[in-house]
Amino acid sequence: MATVRLSFSPAPVHVRTARLVGVAVARRAGVAEELLDEVRLAIGEACTRAVALHRQYGLPDLVMVEMSDSDSYTVRVVDRAPIEASVGLAKLPPDELADESLTDEALTTGVGFALLAGFVDDLQVRPVDDGAGTEVRMVWPVHRR
Amino acid sequence: MATVRLSFSPAPVHVRTARLVGVAVARRAGVAEELLDEVRLAIGEACTRAVALHRQYGLPDLVMVEMSDSDSYTVRVVDRAPIEASVGLAKLPPDELADESLTDEALTTGVGFALLAGFVDDLQVRPVDDGAGTEVRMVWPVHRR
Amino acid sequence: MELSLTTRAVGEHTVLDVGGEVDVYTAPRLRERLVELVDGGSRNVVVDLARVDFLDSTGLGVLVGALKRLRAANGTFGLVCSKEPLLKIFRITALDQVFPIFPSVEAAISTSAGDGDDIHPSA
Amino acid sequence: MELSLTTRAVGEHTVLDVGGEVDVYTAPRLRERLVELVDGGSRNVVVDLARVDFLDSTGLGVLVGALKRLRAANGTFGLVCSKEPLLKIFRITALDQVFPIFPSVEAAISTSAGDGDDIHPSA
Ligand SMILES: Nc1ncnc2c1ncn2[C@@H]1O[C@H](COP(=O)(O)OP(=O)(O)O)[C@@H](O)[C@H]1O
Ligand SMILES: Nc1ncnc2c1ncn2[C@@H]1O[C@H](COP(=O)(O)OP(=O)(O)O)[C@@H](O)[C@H]1O
Numbered sequence: 001m002a003t004v005r006l007s008f009s010p011a012p013v014h015v016r017t018a019r020l021v022g023v024a025v026a027r028r029a030g031v032a033e034e035l036l037d038e039v040r041l042a043i044g045e046a047c048t049r050a051v052a053l054h055r056q057y058g059l060p061d062l063v064m065v066e067m068s069d070s071d072s073y074t075v076r077v078v079d080r081a082p083i084e085a086s087v088g089l090a091k092l093p094p095d096e097l098a099d100e101s102l103t104d105e106a107l108t109t110g111v112g113f114a115l116l117a118g119f120v121d122d123l124q125v126r127p128v129d130d131g132a133g134t135e136v137r138m139v140w141p142v143h144r145r
Numbered sequence: 146m147a148t149v150r151l152s153f154s155p156a157p158v159h160v161r162t163a164r165l166v167g168v169a170v171a172r173r174a175g176v177a178e179e180l181l182d183e184v185r186l187a188i189g190e191a192c193t194r195a196v197a198l199h200r201q202y203g204l205p206d207l208v209m210v211e212m213s214d215s216d217s218y219t220v221r222v223v224d225r226a227p228i229e230a231s232v233g234l235a236k237l238p239p240d241e242l243a244d245e246s247l248t249d250e251a252l253t254t255g256v257g258f259a260l261l262a263g264f265v266d267d268l269q270v271r272p273v274d275d276g277a278g279t280e281v282r283m284v285w286p287v288h289r290r
Numbered sequence: 291m292e293l294s295l296t297t298r299a300v301g302e303h304t305v306l307d308v309g310g311e312v313d314v315y316t317a318p319r320l321r322e323r324l325v326e327l328v329d330g331g332s333r334n335v336v337v338d339l340a341r342v343d344f345l346d347s348t349g350l351g352v353l354v355g356a357l358k359r360l361r362a363a364n365g366t367f368g369l370v371c372s373k374e375p376l377l378k379i380f381r382i383t384a385l386d387q388v389f390p391i392f393p394s395v396e397a398a399i400s401t402s403a404g405d406g407d408d409i410h411p412s413a
Numbered sequence: 414m415e416l417s418l419t420t421r422a423v424g425e426h427t428v429l430d431v432g433g434e435v436d437v438y439t440a441p442r443l444r445e446r447l448v449e450l451v452d453g454g455s456r457n458v459v460v461d462l463a464r465v466d467f468l469d470s471t472g473l474g475v476l477v478g479a480l481k482r483l484r485a486a487n488g489t490f491g492l493v494c495s496k497e498p499l500l501k502i503f504r505i506t507a508l509d510q511v512f513p514i515f516p517s518v519e520a521a522i523s524t525s526a527g528d529g530d531d532i533h534p535s536a
Contacts, residue, residue, distance in 0.1 A: 004153045005153070011147065016311075104354075111351060259506045
Protein backbone atom coordinates (compact mmCIF):
# COMPACT_ATOMS: atom_id res chain seq x y z
CA MET A 1 0.00 0.00 0.00
CA ALA A 2 2.52 2.56 1.22
CA THR A 3 1.79 6.11 0.09
CA VAL A 4 -0.78 8.10 -1.87
CA ARG A 5 -0.27 11.84 -2.04
CA LEU A 6 -2.83 14.29 -3.38
CA SER A 7 -1.95 17.94 -3.95
CA PHE A 8 -4.45 20.47 -5.19
CA SER A 9 -4.97 24.14 -5.89
CA PRO A 10 -6.76 25.76 -2.95
CA ALA A 11 -10.32 25.62 -4.30
CA PRO A 12 -13.42 24.23 -2.54
CA VAL A 13 -14.21 21.78 -5.35
CA HIS A 14 -10.99 19.86 -4.76
CA VAL A 15 -11.90 19.20 -1.14
CA ARG A 16 -14.42 16.77 -2.62
CA THR A 17 -11.65 15.01 -4.51
CA ALA A 18 -9.66 14.77 -1.30
CA ARG A 19 -12.61 13.19 0.54
CA LEU A 20 -13.15 10.75 -2.32
CA VAL A 21 -9.51 9.65 -2.40
CA GLY A 22 -9.14 9.63 1.38
CA VAL A 23 -12.06 7.25 1.77
CA ALA A 24 -11.12 5.03 -1.18
CA VAL A 25 -7.59 4.58 0.14
CA ALA A 26 -8.85 4.06 3.70
CA ARG A 27 -11.19 1.30 2.54
CA ARG A 28 -8.37 -0.45 0.69
CA ALA A 29 -6.03 0.02 3.62
CA GLY A 30 -8.45 -1.93 5.79
CA VAL A 31 -10.08 0.82 7.87
CA ALA A 32 -13.38 -0.53 9.28
CA GLU A 33 -16.49 0.34 7.23
CA GLU A 34 -18.15 2.00 10.22
CA LEU A 35 -15.24 4.45 10.53
CA LEU A 36 -15.36 5.61 6.92
CA ASP A 37 -17.97 8.36 7.54
CA GLU A 38 -15.66 9.83 10.16
CA VAL A 39 -12.63 9.53 7.88
CA ARG A 40 -14.59 11.33 5.15
CA LEU A 41 -15.70 14.11 7.47
CA ALA A 42 -12.31 14.57 9.14
CA ILE A 43 -10.33 14.71 5.90
CA GLY A 44 -12.93 17.13 4.54
CA GLU A 45 -12.64 19.39 7.59
CA ALA A 46 -8.84 19.40 7.55
CA CYS A 47 -8.80 20.23 3.83
CA THR A 48 -11.54 22.86 4.13
CA ARG A 49 -9.46 24.56 6.81
CA ALA A 50 -6.31 24.43 4.66
CA VAL A 51 -8.10 25.81 1.59
CA ALA A 52 -9.63 28.62 3.69
CA LEU A 53 -6.19 29.57 5.03
CA HIS A 54 -4.55 29.60 1.59
CA ARG A 55 -7.32 31.82 0.27
CA GLN A 56 -7.18 34.11 3.29
CA TYR A 57 -3.44 34.63 2.81
CA GLY A 58 -3.66 34.68 -0.97
CA LEU A 59 -1.38 31.64 -1.34
CA PRO A 60 -1.53 29.87 -4.71
CA ASP A 61 0.47 26.91 -3.30
CA LEU A 62 -1.12 23.49 -3.47
CA VAL A 63 -2.67 21.96 -0.37
CA MET A 64 -1.26 18.49 0.27
CA VAL A 65 -2.94 15.39 1.65
CA GLU A 66 -0.77 12.35 2.23
CA MET A 67 -2.23 8.97 3.04
CA SER A 68 -0.04 6.13 4.19
CA ASP A 69 -0.60 2.81 5.79
CA SER A 70 1.74 0.60 7.64
CA ASP A 71 0.43 -0.41 11.07
CA SER A 72 -2.36 2.15 10.79
CA TYR A 73 -3.96 4.53 8.31
CA THR A 74 -2.27 7.90 8.66
CA VAL A 75 -3.48 11.03 6.87
CA ARG A 76 -1.50 14.26 6.91
CA VAL A 77 -3.05 17.48 5.59
CA VAL A 78 -0.45 20.19 5.07
CA ASP A 79 -1.08 23.89 4.44
CA ARG A 80 1.48 26.62 3.77
CA ALA A 81 -0.06 29.46 5.76
CA PRO A 82 1.81 31.37 8.52
CA ILE A 83 1.81 29.44 11.78
CA GLU A 84 -0.17 32.04 13.76
CA ALA A 85 -3.18 31.01 11.66
CA SER A 86 -3.49 27.71 13.48
CA VAL A 87 -4.28 29.61 16.66
CA GLY A 88 -7.85 29.78 15.36
CA LEU A 89 -8.22 26.18 16.44
CA ALA A 90 -10.22 26.36 19.66
CA LYS A 91 -13.47 24.70 20.63
CA LEU A 92 -16.28 27.15 21.25
CA PRO A 93 -18.71 26.80 24.16
CA PRO A 94 -22.36 26.32 23.12
CA ASP A 95 -23.57 29.68 24.41
CA GLU A 96 -21.14 31.49 22.12
CA LEU A 97 -21.98 29.48 19.00
CA ALA A 98 -25.01 31.54 18.01
CA ASP A 99 -23.67 34.76 19.47
CA GLU A 100 -24.09 37.83 17.30
CA SER A 101 -20.50 38.93 17.87
CA LEU A 102 -19.05 35.73 16.45
CA THR A 103 -18.19 36.06 12.76
CA ASP A 104 -19.31 33.35 10.35
CA GLU A 105 -15.68 32.45 9.64
CA ALA A 106 -14.81 32.10 13.32
CA LEU A 107 -17.90 29.98 13.88
CA THR A 108 -17.13 27.67 10.96
CA THR A 109 -13.50 27.33 12.07
CA GLY A 110 -14.52 26.51 15.63
CA VAL A 111 -17.12 24.00 14.49
CA GLY A 112 -14.63 22.44 12.08
CA PHE A 113 -12.16 21.97 14.87
CA ALA A 114 -14.82 20.50 17.16
CA LEU A 115 -15.60 17.95 14.45
CA LEU A 116 -11.93 17.05 13.96
CA ALA A 117 -11.33 16.70 17.67
CA GLY A 118 -14.60 14.87 18.21
CA PHE A 119 -14.21 12.33 15.44
CA VAL A 120 -10.48 11.66 15.40
CA ASP A 121 -9.09 9.90 18.45
CA ASP A 122 -5.51 10.26 17.32
CA LEU A 123 -5.18 13.87 16.14
CA GLN A 124 -2.12 16.12 16.06
CA VAL A 125 -1.80 19.69 14.80
CA ARG A 126 1.78 20.90 14.47
CA PRO A 127 4.03 23.23 12.44
CA VAL A 128 5.60 21.69 9.33
CA ASP A 129 9.31 21.00 9.55
CA ASP A 130 10.37 23.22 6.67
CA GLY A 131 9.05 26.75 6.11
CA ALA A 132 5.60 28.12 6.88
CA GLY A 133 2.65 25.83 7.38
CA THR A 134 0.72 23.52 9.63
CA GLU A 135 0.22 19.79 9.46
CA VAL A 136 -2.97 18.13 10.67
CA ARG A 137 -2.16 14.49 11.33
CA MET A 138 -4.90 11.91 11.81
CA VAL A 139 -4.48 8.21 12.51
CA TRP A 140 -7.05 5.41 12.28
CA PRO A 141 -6.61 1.72 13.05
CA VAL A 142 -6.64 -0.82 10.23
CA HIS A 143 -7.78 -4.41 10.29
CA ARG A 144 -5.46 -6.52 8.22
CA ARG A 145 -7.17 -8.97 5.94
CA MET B 146 -9.72 24.62 -11.19
CA ALA B 147 -6.01 24.73 -11.90
CA THR B 148 -4.10 21.68 -10.69
CA VAL B 149 -4.66 18.34 -8.96
CA ARG B 150 -1.63 16.12 -8.52
CA LEU B 151 -1.75 12.51 -7.38
CA SER B 152 1.42 10.59 -6.50
CA PHE B 153 1.38 6.99 -5.45
CA SER B 154 3.58 4.04 -4.62
CA PRO B 155 3.93 1.79 -7.67
CA ALA B 156 1.22 -0.74 -6.77
CA PRO B 157 -1.66 -1.94 -8.98
CA VAL B 158 -4.34 -0.98 -6.44
CA HIS B 159 -3.45 2.71 -6.74
CA VAL B 160 -4.09 2.69 -10.47
CA ARG B 161 -7.75 2.46 -9.45
CA THR B 162 -7.39 5.58 -7.33
CA ALA B 163 -5.80 7.36 -10.27
CA ARG B 164 -8.71 6.41 -12.55
CA LEU B 165 -11.21 7.55 -9.93
CA VAL B 166 -9.53 10.92 -9.44
CA GLY B 167 -8.82 11.42 -13.13
CA VAL B 168 -12.48 10.96 -14.03
CA ALA B 169 -13.82 13.01 -11.10
CA VAL B 170 -11.57 15.94 -11.99
CA ALA B 171 -12.36 15.58 -15.72
CA ARG B 172 -16.08 15.73 -15.01
CA ARG B 173 -15.70 18.87 -12.92
CA ALA B 174 -13.37 20.41 -15.50
CA GLY B 175 -16.16 20.10 -18.06
CA VAL B 176 -15.01 17.14 -20.17
CA ALA B 177 -18.04 15.76 -22.05
CA GLU B 178 -19.76 12.80 -20.37
CA GLU B 179 -19.32 10.63 -23.45
CA LEU B 180 -15.53 11.06 -23.26
CA LEU B 181 -15.24 9.97 -19.63
CA ASP B 182 -14.93 6.22 -20.43
CA GLU B 183 -11.98 7.03 -22.65
CA VAL B 184 -10.42 9.30 -20.03
CA ARG B 185 -10.80 6.48 -17.46
CA LEU B 186 -9.25 3.91 -19.76
CA ALA B 187 -6.41 6.13 -20.96
CA ILE B 188 -5.37 7.30 -17.48
CA GLY B 189 -5.55 3.68 -16.34
CA GLU B 190 -3.35 2.50 -19.19
CA ALA B 191 -0.75 5.23 -18.67
CA CYS B 192 -0.59 4.50 -14.95
CA THR B 193 -0.53 0.72 -15.45
CA ARG B 194 2.44 1.19 -17.75
CA ALA B 195 4.23 3.45 -15.22
CA VAL B 196 3.62 1.04 -12.34
CA ALA B 197 4.88 -1.89 -14.44
CA LEU B 198 8.07 0.01 -15.29
CA HIS B 199 8.77 1.00 -11.68
CA ARG B 200 8.31 -2.61 -10.61
CA GLN B 201 10.44 -3.93 -13.45
CA TYR B 202 13.29 -1.60 -12.47
CA GLY B 203 12.70 -1.99 -8.73
CA LEU B 204 12.02 1.72 -8.26
CA PRO B 205 10.21 2.64 -5.05
CA ASP B 206 9.61 6.21 -6.35
CA LEU B 207 6.03 7.41 -6.57
CA VAL B 208 4.27 7.51 -9.92
CA MET B 209 2.81 10.95 -10.57
CA VAL B 210 -0.40 11.95 -12.32
CA GLU B 211 -1.04 15.63 -12.79
CA MET B 212 -4.37 16.95 -13.96
CA SER B 213 -4.80 20.54 -14.97
CA ASP B 214 -7.40 22.51 -16.79
CA SER B 215 -7.15 25.82 -18.45
CA ASP B 216 -8.34 25.75 -22.07
CA SER B 217 -8.42 21.96 -22.01
CA TYR B 218 -8.10 19.03 -19.62
CA THR B 219 -4.47 17.95 -19.58
CA VAL B 220 -3.26 14.83 -17.79
CA ARG B 221 0.43 14.04 -17.41
CA VAL B 222 1.53 10.64 -16.13
CA VAL B 223 5.18 10.61 -15.13
CA ASP B 224 7.35 7.59 -14.38
CA ARG B 225 10.98 7.51 -13.25
CA ALA B 226 12.22 4.54 -15.25
CA PRO B 227 15.22 4.72 -17.63
CA ILE B 228 14.24 6.23 -20.96
CA GLU B 229 15.02 3.12 -23.06
CA ALA B 230 11.98 1.54 -21.40
CA SER B 231 9.60 3.67 -23.43
CA VAL B 232 10.86 1.96 -26.55
CA GLY B 233 8.39 -0.81 -25.70
CA LEU B 234 5.68 1.45 -27.03
CA ALA B 235 4.85 0.04 -30.43
CA LYS B 236 1.57 -1.10 -31.90
CA LEU B 237 1.51 -4.80 -32.69
CA PRO B 238 0.00 -6.18 -35.90
CA PRO B 239 -2.96 -8.56 -35.35
CA ASP B 240 -1.17 -11.65 -36.60
CA GLU B 241 1.50 -11.25 -33.93
CA LEU B 242 -0.91 -10.65 -31.05
CA ALA B 243 -1.62 -14.31 -30.34
CA ASP B 244 1.78 -15.48 -31.44
CA GLU B 245 3.46 -18.00 -29.17
CA SER B 246 6.75 -16.13 -29.24
CA LEU B 247 5.25 -12.94 -27.82
CA THR B 248 5.60 -12.75 -24.04
CA ASP B 249 2.58 -11.82 -21.94
CA GLU B 250 4.29 -8.60 -20.83
CA ALA B 251 5.10 -7.54 -24.39
CA LEU B 252 1.55 -8.28 -25.46
CA THR B 253 0.02 -6.30 -22.61
CA THR B 254 2.37 -3.38 -23.27
CA GLY B 255 1.55 -3.38 -26.96
CA VAL B 256 -2.17 -3.60 -26.32
CA GLY B 257 -1.92 -0.83 -23.71
CA PHE B 258 -0.22 1.42 -26.20
CA ALA B 259 -2.80 0.63 -28.86
CA LEU B 260 -5.54 1.69 -26.41
CA LEU B 261 -3.76 4.93 -25.52
CA ALA B 262 -3.13 5.81 -29.15
CA GLY B 263 -6.60 4.72 -30.19
CA PHE B 264 -8.54 6.62 -27.55
CA VAL B 265 -6.49 9.77 -27.08
CA ASP B 266 -6.44 12.16 -30.03
CA ASP B 267 -3.89 14.43 -28.45
CA LEU B 268 -1.20 12.13 -27.04
CA GLN B 269 2.50 12.78 -26.45
CA VAL B 270 5.13 10.49 -24.97
CA ARG B 271 8.41 12.22 -24.13
CA PRO B 272 11.35 12.15 -21.69
CA VAL B 273 10.91 14.18 -18.52
CA ASP B 274 12.97 17.36 -18.31
CA ASP B 275 14.93 16.42 -15.19
CA GLY B 276 16.50 13.03 -14.59
CA ALA B 277 15.23 9.64 -15.72
CA GLY B 278 11.65 9.09 -16.71
CA THR B 279 8.96 9.41 -19.31
CA GLU B 280 5.91 11.62 -19.41
CA VAL B 281 2.70 10.50 -21.11
CA ARG B 282 0.70 13.64 -21.85
CA MET B 283 -2.98 13.46 -22.84
CA VAL B 284 -5.27 16.35 -23.67
CA TRP B 285 -9.06 16.42 -23.91
CA PRO B 286 -11.33 19.31 -24.82
CA VAL B 287 -13.56 20.89 -22.17
CA HIS B 288 -16.92 22.55 -22.55
CA ARG B 289 -17.16 25.58 -20.33
CA ARG B 290 -20.38 25.90 -18.39
CA MET C 291 -24.38 13.89 -4.55
CA GLU C 292 -25.03 17.35 -5.88
CA LEU C 293 -26.89 19.80 -3.65
CA SER C 294 -30.64 19.91 -4.21
CA LEU C 295 -32.88 22.62 -2.72
CA THR C 296 -36.69 22.57 -2.84
CA THR C 297 -38.96 25.02 -1.07
CA ARG C 298 -42.59 24.49 -0.15
CA ALA C 299 -45.08 26.39 2.00
CA VAL C 300 -46.87 24.53 4.81
CA GLY C 301 -49.29 26.94 6.48
CA GLU C 302 -47.24 29.69 8.10
CA HIS C 303 -44.06 27.77 7.52
CA THR C 304 -41.58 27.59 4.71
CA VAL C 305 -40.00 24.16 4.46
CA LEU C 306 -36.65 23.98 2.70
CA ASP C 307 -35.89 20.44 1.66
CA VAL C 308 -32.12 19.92 1.31
CA GLY C 309 -30.56 16.90 -0.42
CA GLY C 310 -27.07 15.75 -1.36
CA GLU C 311 -23.79 17.11 -0.03
CA VAL C 312 -23.63 20.38 1.88
CA ASP C 313 -19.95 21.22 2.07
CA VAL C 314 -17.46 24.01 1.44
CA TYR C 315 -18.28 23.77 -2.28
CA THR C 316 -22.09 23.83 -2.12
CA ALA C 317 -22.78 25.69 1.16
CA PRO C 318 -22.74 29.11 -0.56
CA ARG C 319 -25.79 28.03 -2.60
CA LEU C 320 -27.61 27.01 0.58
CA ARG C 321 -26.74 30.33 2.21
CA GLU C 322 -28.03 32.23 -0.82
CA ARG C 323 -31.33 30.37 -0.78
CA LEU C 324 -31.86 30.93 2.96
CA VAL C 325 -31.12 34.64 2.60
CA GLU C 326 -33.61 34.82 -0.27
CA LEU C 327 -36.29 33.19 1.87
CA VAL C 328 -35.84 35.62 4.75
CA ASP C 329 -35.57 38.61 2.40
CA GLY C 330 -38.72 37.34 0.68
CA GLY C 331 -40.63 37.54 3.96
CA SER C 332 -40.44 33.97 5.32
CA ARG C 333 -40.38 34.14 9.12
CA ASN C 334 -40.94 30.51 10.11
CA VAL C 335 -38.37 28.40 8.33
CA VAL C 336 -37.89 24.66 8.67
CA VAL C 337 -34.87 23.04 7.01
CA ASP C 338 -35.42 19.36 6.33
CA LEU C 339 -32.07 17.53 6.34
CA ALA C 340 -33.54 14.04 5.76
CA ARG C 341 -31.99 13.68 2.31
CA VAL C 342 -28.60 15.15 3.19
CA ASP C 343 -25.74 12.70 2.61
CA PHE C 344 -22.96 14.86 3.91
CA LEU C 345 -22.80 17.99 6.07
CA ASP C 346 -19.62 19.71 7.16
CA SER C 347 -18.65 22.75 9.26
CA THR C 348 -19.33 25.13 6.38
CA GLY C 349 -22.88 23.80 6.08
CA LEU C 350 -23.36 24.06 9.83
CA GLY C 351 -22.07 27.64 9.70
CA VAL C 352 -24.68 28.51 7.08
CA LEU C 353 -27.45 27.03 9.23
CA VAL C 354 -26.30 29.06 12.26
CA GLY C 355 -26.28 32.17 10.04
CA ALA C 356 -29.92 31.52 9.10
CA LEU C 357 -30.85 31.00 12.75
CA LYS C 358 -29.32 34.37 13.68
CA ARG C 359 -30.98 36.12 10.77
CA LEU C 360 -34.42 34.80 11.71
CA ARG C 361 -33.89 35.51 15.37
CA ALA C 362 -33.05 39.12 14.45
CA ALA C 363 -36.26 39.26 12.39
CA ASN C 364 -38.30 37.77 15.24
CA GLY C 365 -38.90 34.53 13.34
CA THR C 366 -38.44 30.83 14.01
CA PHE C 367 -35.92 28.39 12.61
CA GLY C 368 -35.97 24.64 13.03
CA LEU C 369 -34.16 21.63 11.65
CA VAL C 370 -35.57 18.23 10.77
CA CYS C 371 -33.15 15.38 11.28
CA SER C 372 -33.50 11.84 12.51
CA LYS C 373 -30.38 10.14 11.13
CA GLU C 374 -28.02 9.16 13.90
CA PRO C 375 -24.75 9.97 12.07
CA LEU C 376 -26.01 13.49 11.40
CA LEU C 377 -27.36 13.94 14.96
CA LYS C 378 -23.92 12.97 16.22
CA ILE C 379 -22.44 15.87 14.28
CA PHE C 380 -24.79 18.26 16.04
CA ARG C 381 -23.95 16.76 19.43
CA ILE C 382 -20.19 16.86 18.91
CA THR C 383 -20.30 20.53 17.94
CA ALA C 384 -22.79 21.35 20.74
CA LEU C 385 -25.06 22.74 18.04
CA ASP C 386 -27.83 20.45 19.31
CA GLN C 387 -28.04 23.01 22.12
CA VAL C 388 -28.39 25.85 19.64
CA PHE C 389 -30.87 24.52 17.07
CA PRO C 390 -34.37 23.21 17.69
CA ILE C 391 -34.07 19.76 16.07
CA PHE C 392 -37.19 17.74 15.25
CA PRO C 393 -37.66 14.17 14.09
CA SER C 394 -40.16 15.14 11.37
CA VAL C 395 -41.48 18.13 9.45
CA GLU C 396 -44.83 17.68 11.22
CA ALA C 397 -43.20 17.91 14.63
CA ALA C 398 -41.22 20.97 13.56
CA ILE C 399 -44.31 22.75 12.34
CA SER C 400 -46.62 21.95 15.23
CA THR C 401 -44.00 22.91 17.82
CA SER C 402 -42.87 26.23 16.50
CA ALA C 403 -46.03 27.37 14.65
CA GLY C 404 -46.81 31.01 15.29
CA ASP C 405 -44.55 31.05 18.30
CA GLY C 406 -42.16 33.77 17.26
CA ASP C 407 -40.02 33.65 20.40
CA ASP C 408 -39.47 29.95 20.63
CA ILE C 409 -36.24 29.89 18.70
CA HIS C 410 -34.52 27.83 21.39
CA PRO C 411 -35.26 24.18 21.96
CA SER C 412 -37.67 23.68 24.82
CA ALA C 413 -35.56 20.94 26.41
CA MET D 414 -16.80 -2.87 -8.89
CA GLU D 415 -14.90 -5.79 -7.47
CA LEU D 416 -14.16 -8.68 -9.78
CA SER D 417 -16.67 -11.51 -9.69
CA LEU D 418 -16.07 -14.91 -11.29
CA THR D 419 -18.69 -17.63 -11.65
CA THR D 420 -18.24 -20.88 -13.53
CA ARG D 421 -20.97 -23.10 -14.91
CA ALA D 422 -21.04 -26.10 -17.24
CA VAL D 423 -23.21 -25.98 -20.35
CA GLY D 424 -22.92 -29.29 -22.18
CA GLU D 425 -19.33 -29.67 -23.40
CA HIS D 426 -18.62 -26.06 -22.50
CA THR D 427 -17.42 -24.27 -19.42
CA VAL D 428 -18.86 -20.77 -19.20
CA LEU D 429 -16.97 -18.30 -17.04
CA ASP D 430 -19.13 -15.36 -16.12
CA VAL D 431 -16.98 -12.30 -15.34
CA GLY D 432 -18.31 -9.19 -13.62
CA GLY D 433 -16.89 -5.91 -12.31
CA GLU D 434 -13.51 -4.41 -13.15
CA VAL D 435 -10.81 -6.45 -14.84
CA ASP D 436 -7.68 -4.36 -14.52
CA VAL D 437 -4.05 -4.50 -13.43
CA TYR D 438 -5.24 -5.12 -9.86
CA THR D 439 -7.76 -7.92 -10.49
CA ALA D 440 -6.48 -9.52 -13.71
CA PRO D 441 -4.19 -11.93 -11.81
CA ARG D 442 -7.30 -13.51 -10.23
CA LEU D 443 -8.87 -13.97 -13.66
CA ARG D 444 -5.66 -15.54 -14.97
CA GLU D 445 -5.55 -17.93 -12.03
CA ARG D 446 -9.13 -19.04 -12.60
CA LEU D 447 -8.61 -19.62 -16.31
CA VAL D 448 -5.46 -21.64 -15.66
CA GLU D 449 -7.40 -23.71 -13.11
CA LEU D 450 -10.13 -24.42 -15.66
CA VAL D 451 -7.71 -25.63 -18.31
CA ASP D 452 -5.66 -27.58 -15.78
CA GLY D 453 -8.92 -29.08 -14.53
CA GLY D 454 -9.67 -30.43 -18.01
CA SER D 455 -11.96 -27.81 -19.55
CA ARG D 456 -11.32 -27.71 -23.28
CA ASN D 457 -14.19 -25.55 -24.53
CA VAL D 458 -14.19 -22.32 -22.58
CA VAL D 459 -16.54 -19.38 -23.08
CA VAL D 460 -15.87 -16.15 -21.15
CA ASP D 461 -19.00 -14.05 -20.76
CA LEU D 462 -18.05 -10.37 -20.47
CA ALA D 463 -21.63 -9.06 -20.26
CA ARG D 464 -21.28 -7.87 -16.68
CA VAL D 465 -17.79 -6.38 -17.05
CA ASP D 466 -17.69 -2.65 -16.27
CA PHE D 467 -14.07 -2.07 -17.08
CA LEU D 468 -11.43 -3.99 -19.01
CA ASP D 469 -7.89 -2.81 -19.62
CA SER D 470 -4.77 -4.10 -21.39
CA THR D 471 -3.88 -6.37 -18.49
CA GLY D 472 -7.28 -8.05 -18.72
CA LEU D 473 -6.94 -8.39 -22.47
CA GLY D 474 -3.51 -9.92 -21.97
CA VAL D 475 -4.98 -12.55 -19.65
CA LEU D 476 -7.65 -13.41 -22.22
CA VAL D 477 -5.02 -13.82 -24.94
CA GLY D 478 -3.06 -16.05 -22.58
CA ALA D 479 -6.10 -18.30 -22.13
CA LEU D 480 -6.65 -18.45 -25.89
CA LYS D 481 -3.06 -19.59 -26.42
CA ARG D 482 -3.29 -22.14 -23.64
CA LEU D 483 -6.46 -23.68 -25.07
CA ARG D 484 -5.11 -23.61 -28.59
CA ALA D 485 -2.08 -25.53 -27.36
CA ALA D 486 -4.41 -28.04 -25.70
CA ASN D 487 -6.50 -28.40 -28.86
CA GLY D 488 -9.49 -26.68 -27.25
CA THR D 489 -11.77 -23.76 -28.09
CA PHE D 490 -11.98 -20.34 -26.52
CA GLY D 491 -14.71 -17.76 -27.17
CA LEU D 492 -15.82 -14.42 -25.75
CA VAL D 493 -19.35 -13.15 -25.25
CA CYS D 494 -19.68 -9.42 -25.60
CA SER D 495 -22.34 -7.17 -27.06
CA LYS D 496 -21.61 -3.81 -25.42
CA GLU D 497 -20.36 -1.30 -27.92
CA PRO D 498 -17.77 0.42 -25.65
CA LEU D 499 -16.18 -2.94 -24.95
CA LEU D 500 -16.32 -4.05 -28.61
CA LYS D 501 -14.54 -0.82 -29.50
CA ILE D 502 -11.67 -1.85 -27.21
CA PHE D 503 -11.32 -5.12 -29.13
CA ARG D 504 -11.42 -3.30 -32.46
CA ILE D 505 -8.85 -0.66 -31.48
CA THR D 506 -6.39 -3.32 -30.31
CA ALA D 507 -7.13 -5.54 -33.35
CA LEU D 508 -8.00 -8.30 -30.88
CA ASP D 509 -11.38 -8.64 -32.61
CA GLN D 510 -9.30 -10.43 -35.27
CA VAL D 511 -7.82 -12.76 -32.69
CA PHE D 512 -10.81 -13.78 -30.55
CA PRO D 513 -14.06 -15.37 -31.66
CA ILE D 514 -16.55 -12.86 -30.22
CA PHE D 515 -20.23 -13.78 -29.90
CA PRO D 516 -23.29 -11.71 -29.01
CA SER D 517 -24.62 -14.33 -26.56
CA VAL D 518 -23.60 -17.45 -24.67
CA GLU D 519 -26.00 -19.48 -26.86
CA ALA D 520 -24.27 -18.27 -30.02
CA ALA D 521 -20.85 -19.01 -28.54
CA ILE D 522 -21.82 -22.53 -27.60
CA SER D 523 -23.60 -23.49 -30.78
CA THR D 524 -20.83 -22.14 -32.99
CA SER D 525 -17.82 -23.68 -31.34
CA ALA D 526 -19.40 -26.81 -29.81
CA GLY D 527 -17.25 -29.87 -30.32
CA ASP D 528 -15.27 -28.16 -33.03
CA GLY D 529 -11.84 -28.38 -31.54
CA ASP D 530 -10.06 -26.62 -34.37
CA ASP D 531 -12.33 -23.64 -34.78
CA ILE D 532 -10.42 -21.36 -32.51
CA HIS D 533 -10.42 -18.59 -35.09
CA PRO D 534 -13.53 -16.54 -35.87
CA SER D 535 -15.27 -17.83 -38.97
CA ALA D 536 -15.66 -14.30 -40.40
N1 LIG E 1 -21.03 14.01 7.56
C1 LIG E 1 -22.30 13.62 7.36
N2 LIG E 1 -23.25 14.54 7.19
C2 LIG E 1 -24.52 14.18 6.98
N3 LIG E 1 -24.96 12.94 6.92
C3 LIG E 1 -24.06 11.99 7.07
C4 LIG E 1 -22.70 12.26 7.30
N4 LIG E 1 -22.06 11.09 7.43
C5 LIG E 1 -23.01 10.15 7.25
N5 LIG E 1 -24.21 10.69 7.04
C6 LIG E 1 -25.50 10.05 6.78
O1 LIG E 1 -25.62 8.90 7.49
C7 LIG E 1 -26.21 7.93 6.66
C8 LIG E 1 -25.86 6.57 7.14
O2 LIG E 1 -24.48 6.44 7.17
P1 LIG E 1 -23.88 5.10 7.63
O3 LIG E 1 -22.40 5.19 7.60
O4 LIG E 1 -24.50 4.01 6.86
O5 LIG E 1 -24.35 5.08 9.17
P2 LIG E 1 -25.38 4.06 9.85
O6 LIG E 1 -24.68 2.77 9.77
O7 LIG E 1 -25.53 4.62 11.23
O8 LIG E 1 -26.67 4.11 9.06
C9 LIG E 1 -25.73 8.24 5.28
O9 LIG E 1 -26.64 7.84 4.29
C10 LIG E 1 -25.64 9.72 5.32
O10 LIG E 1 -26.86 10.24 4.86
N1 LIG F 1 -12.91 0.12 -20.51
C1 LIG F 1 -14.08 -0.52 -20.50
N2 LIG F 1 -14.07 -1.87 -20.41
C2 LIG F 1 -15.23 -2.57 -20.39
N3 LIG F 1 -16.42 -2.03 -20.45
C3 LIG F 1 -16.49 -0.70 -20.53
C4 LIG F 1 -15.34 0.13 -20.58
N4 LIG F 1 -15.74 1.39 -20.68
C5 LIG F 1 -17.08 1.33 -20.69
N5 LIG F 1 -17.53 0.09 -20.60
C6 LIG F 1 -18.90 -0.43 -20.54
O1 LIG F 1 -19.74 0.32 -21.32
C7 LIG F 1 -20.94 0.51 -20.62
C8 LIG F 1 -21.60 1.73 -21.13
O2 LIG F 1 -20.73 2.80 -21.02
P1 LIG F 1 -21.24 4.19 -21.47
O3 LIG F 1 -20.17 5.20 -21.22
O4 LIG F 1 -22.55 4.46 -20.85
O5 LIG F 1 -21.37 3.96 -23.05
P2 LIG F 1 -22.69 3.97 -23.92
O6 LIG F 1 -23.17 5.38 -23.81
O7 LIG F 1 -22.23 3.59 -25.29
O8 LIG F 1 -23.65 2.96 -23.31
C9 LIG F 1 -20.55 0.58 -19.18
O9 LIG F 1 -21.59 0.12 -18.35
C10 LIG F 1 -19.42 -0.39 -19.11
O10 LIG F 1 -19.95 -1.65 -18.80
